[in-house]
Amino acid sequence: MDNDDVWGSDADDEVMETRREQEAHPTAKDWAALKELHSNQGYKDGIHHGRTSSAQPGFDAGYSTASPLGLRAGRLLGVLHSLHIRHPSDNAITELLDWVEEKLQDVEVFGKEYFEGTGREKYAGGAGGHAGIGEVEGRVREVLKEMGLEIRF
Numbered sequence: 001m002d003n004d005d006v007w008g009s010d011a012d013d014e015v016m017e018t019r020r021e022q023e024a025h026p027t028a029k030d031w032a033a034l035k036e037l038h039s040n041q042g043y044k045d046g047i048h049h050g051r052t053s054s055a056q057p058g059f060d061a062g063y064s065t066a067s068p069l070g071l072r073a074g075r076l077l078g079v080l081h082s083l084h085i086r087h088p089s090d091n092a093i094t095e096l097l098d099w100v101e102e103k104l105q106d107v108e109v110f111g112k113e114y115f116e117g118t119g120r121e122k123y124a125g126g127a128g129g130h131a132g133i134g135e136v137e138g139r140v141r142e143v144l145k146e147m148g149l150e151i152r153f
Contacts, residue, residue, distance in 0.1 A: 072133050073104055075153040076140055083149075096143050103136050 080097040087093055137153070144151055 069133060072137065072153075076100055076133075076136060077104070079151055079153050080140065092143065092147060096140065100136055100140060103132070103139075 077100065080093065080100055083090075083093045084097050140153075
C-alpha cells in the first residue's frame, strides 16, 4: 500500500477497473434483460397504436352520424317544451309533447340498428334518412300547423 493513499488500496483500484469493464461490456444476462424490456415495451406500444388507430375512425364515423340526430331530437323537444311552458293548459301541446317523448324513446334514436356498420349504408341521407326522427318531425309540423303555428326547427 502506498503511504500517500490513506483510504484506498491497489485492490480497490482493481475492483473499480473490473466494474468499469463490466459496465462497458454487458453480460448475456444483461442482454437478455434488455431484450425483454424492449420486447415488452414494443408490444405495449403496438397495442396502444392499434387501439388508437382503430378507435378514432370509429368515433369520428359515429359522431358525424349521431350528432345531427341528437340535434334534431333536441330541437323538437326544445320547441315543444317551450310551447308547453308558454301554454300549460293547452291539451294539444301537452298530448303532442307526451307523444313525441314516448315516440323518440320507442324509436331508439341512437339504437344499434341505426348505426350498423357506419350507419351511412342504411341512411345514405345522413340524419335526414332516419325514419323515426322524420316521422316525429312530420307529426309535430302537422299538429302545429293545425294550431296555426309555423315554427322552424
